[in-house]
Amino acid sequence: MASVEIRNLRKKFGSVWAVDGVDLTIRDGEFLVLLGPSGCGKTTLLRSIAGLERPSAGEILIGGQRVDEDVPPRHRGIAMVFQSYALYPHRTVFENIAFPLRAAHAPRRNIEEKVRWAAGVFGISAYLDRYPRQLSGGERQRVALCRALVRDPKVLLLDEPLANLDAKLRNTARDELKRFQRQIGTTTVYVTHDQIEAMGLGDRVAIMDRGKVRQLGTPQRVYEDPDDTFVATFVGQPPMNLLRLCDGAGPPGTLLGFRPEHFLPRAVLRAAEDARSFRFHVRRVEYLGSDRYLYGTLPDQCDPSPTFIAKLPATIGTPVLEGEAYEFAVPVRALCYFDSTSGLRRRG
Ligand SMILES: Nc1ncnc2c1ncn2[C@@H]1O[C@H](COP(=O)(O)OP(=O)(O)OP(=O)(O)O)[C@@H](O)[C@H]1O
Ligand SMILES: [Mg+2]
Known part of the structure; x- marks a missing residue:
């Protein structure tokens, strides 16, 4: 196992800083x-760690050792799983998993042992004689992970490994992957554009935009305490509401942010709760079982056109009719302020 340190890394393709x-x-x-x-540079960063891209500038250290200049991929102690899995179609599952060990001339007994161990961890021991085409997408993904693991990598690099699975299978695979990573404790870098996956899996999440890391923190931190409007609206479903305040209605040049689940009928909040009220004109009610999403506008604001979203859990039974206006409010503790030009958070 090892830490990975990335220092001022830059990679240019043509005129684009990926x-x-x-x-x-x-x-x-x-x-x-x-x-x-998409396109923010996740794969390029991962491939740079793996040694499959040569950075234009900056440094990469794995386990304290500088690798970016002349350590080839096979000597970096990493294993990478690609979105496509890249299994060999004409080899059995056993041979697919054994491949990196054979390439490294590992002893036969050792290979047999390792492959059976990895297959056991991922519950595919019964499929070792099958060919990839005889497996479901989820099973193929497990084969690809097994193949990465038998090499005892110091660092596991995963590029959207669950993207090909259907939603239900993705949940199970996520749980499996997380349990497994906890069990073996291998340093893991996982790329995704799916925020649910990111929040569910990451000890910490680095949110990237146009080649830069906008914020790095625990899932709770990036959700509750976003550093800028990009993070505030990228993390969270539905995204955070952003309101341009009228002159005199707050600090000048400021956007007011509040999450849909904090935007509730005033009557639902405790009377003593310090809250900011808005008249909310509900245009459409979306019934989603566990929640209702209310889409509407704030007619008393200087720009009454943007759509705002309120998320009411099923436990709040307040009747809400399309076409009607209601008093809604956000607890003051749940308000975020952002600079309207730079998008950066204004604290304090
Ligand atoms: N080999 C390449 N040649 C030229 N441009 C590239 C190359 N690889 C990536 N890019 C560009 O670099 C930028 C970042 O690409 P990258 O694949 O890292 O994005 P990503 O965040 O992984 O996106 P996605 O979620 O779609 O996989 C994009 O603008 C892309 O077009
Ligand atoms: Mg990518």
Whole structure:
């Protein structure tokens, strides 16, 4: 096992800075998630750690050793699982998992032992004689993970490994992966653009945007205490509401942010709760079983056009009708302020 240290890393493709000055330390044994929209540089960063891309500038250290200049991928102590899994179609599951060990000329007994151990961990012992085409997407993913693991990597690099699975299978696979990572304690860097996956898996999450890390923190920290409007609206479903305040209605040049679950009928909040009230004109009610999402506008604000969302859990039975306006409120402790030009959080 090892820590991974990334210092001011940059990678340029043509005129595009795919990675644009990333500083990141991944602790020994940590499960770190790189989360961000398509094209923000996640894969490029991961491939740079693996040694499959040569950085334009900056440093990468694995276990305290500098690797970015001349340590080839096979000597970095890493194993990478790609989104496509890249299994060999004409080899059995056993041979797929054994492949890196054979390539390293490991003794036969050792190979047999390792493959059976990894297959056992992931519950695919019964499939060792099958071919990849005879497996479901979830099973193939486990084969790819087994193949990465038999090499006892110091660092496991996973690029959207669950993206090909259907929603139900993804839940199970997420749980399995997390339990497994806790069991073996291998430092893991996991790439995804799915915030649910990121929040559910990561000890910490690094949120990326256009080649930069916008915020690094625990899932709870990035959700409850976002550093800027990008993080505030990227993490959370539905996203945080952002309201441009009228002159005199708050600090100038400020956006007011509040999460849909904090935007509730005033009557639901305790009377003594210090809260900011808004008249909320409900345009549409979406019934989702566990919650209702209310879409509407704030007609008393200087710009009454943007849509705001309230998320009411099923436990709040207050009747809400489309086309009606109600007094809604946000507890003051749940309000966030952002600079309207830079998008950066204003604290204090
Ligand atoms: N080999 C390459 N040549 C030229 N440009 C590239 C290359 N690889 C990536 N890029 C560009 O670098 C940027 C970052 O790409 P990258 O694949 O790292 O994004 P990503 O965050 O992994 O996106 P996704 O979620 O879609 O996989 C994109 O603008 C992409 O077009
Ligand atoms: Mg990618």
